Amino acid sequence: MSEVTLPWPPAACSPNAREHWTKKSRAAKAYRSACHLLAKQAGMKAPEGQALLLLEFVPPDRRRRDDDNLLAMFKAGRDGLADALGIDDNVFSTQIRVSKETIKGGAVRVRIEAQKGEAA
Numbered sequence: 001m002s003e004v005t006l007p008w009p010p011a012a013c014s015p016n017a018r019e020h021w022t023k024k025s026r027a028a029k030a031y032r033s034a035c036h037l038l039a040k041q042a043g044m045k046a047p048e049g050q051a052l053l054l055l056e057f058v059p060p061d062r063r064r065r066d067d068d069n070l071l072a073m074f075k076a077g078r079d080g081l082a083d084a085l086g087i088d089d090n091v092f093s094t095q096i097r098v099s100k101e102t103i104k105g106g107a108v109r110v111r112i113e114a115q116k117g118e119a120a
Helices: 021-041 067-073 075-085
Strands: 002-007 051-058 092-098 107-114
Touching: 002 021, 021 075, 051 067, 067 075, 067 092, 075 092, 075 107
Parallel strands: 051 092
Antiparallel strands: 002 107, 051 107
């Protein structure tokens, strides 16, 4: 099992953001790079075979958020994790949880485990 806490995804990465594509692209690239670096620094290792990606979104405030939008916002972060692990992100099965707690600036707590009970 590997764990790391990543920063909250930039607002420009939200599917609801109405940003110019260049601003959105720059934000996604920077976030992917930051997540890659933090995962490397945490010494995360890829499990053999399929991986269970457990994401706990700890929001910066008490506004309600949809889990599907949070997952979409985190796409660049997921890609950065896969880059750091040296794997294709298609090996991830994802579980999402939105925390009731808040933290200044927000965070994404990530845990990666070997997938149990793989079907052939």
